[in-house]
Amino acid sequence: MSNCLKAQAASQQSMMHVMAKDKQGWLSLFSPDAVVQDPVGVSPLDPTGLGVQGIDAISTFWDNFIASGDITLTINTSIPAGDECANLVNIVKVMGDLRIENDMIVVYAANDQGQITSLKAYWEYAKVEAQITAQLSAG
Structure with a gap:
């Protein structure tokens, strides 16, 4: 299996986990x-x-940002190329009464063993912040 397909498989497994x-x-x-x-x-x-x-820092990232809510990820488009895969993803994160929805492009790179070596998520922080602010103001 080529590395781009390994990256694509890892991206799908990542989202399932x-x-x-x-x-x-x-x-x-x-x-x-x-x-x-x-x-x-x-x-x-x-x-x-x-x-x-590194794994310790990525573990802390999980604790701080992923574990804080229920996340639904939908891959709208997945394009494998080279050693990478770019996914157009819709994310919905629910934290109590807050519901955040955002589109992002997530690029995964994989090594020969199929392990993720790089995960880059492209999304607008200000857009997410505005959603949170609007919901807190309305609540």
């Missing part, structure tokens, strides 16, 4: 030196814009 709240299954998909940038660039979630690197 997130929706099942299976932290250990999700972490098992990553190489020891993997990098997660979610979102890509500088944001209040990642002041350096460099993402998090």
Whole structure:
């Protein structure tokens, strides 16, 4: 299997583990030196814009951002190429009375063993923040 198909398979497994709240299954998909940038660039979630690197940091990322709600991910388009796969994804995250919905592009890179070496999620932090602010103001 080519690495782009390995990346595509890993991306699908990643999303299944997130929706099942299976932290250990999700972490098992990553190489020891993997990098997660979610979102890509500088944001209040990642002041350096460099993402998090390594299993311990990725585990903390899960605890801080994934475990805080119920997440539904829908892959609308998946394009494998090279050693990577780019997915156009719709995400819905529910945290108590808050419901956040957003489209994003998530690019996964995989190594020869099919482990994720890089996960880059492209989405607008300000758009998500506006949704949260509007719901809190209305509530």
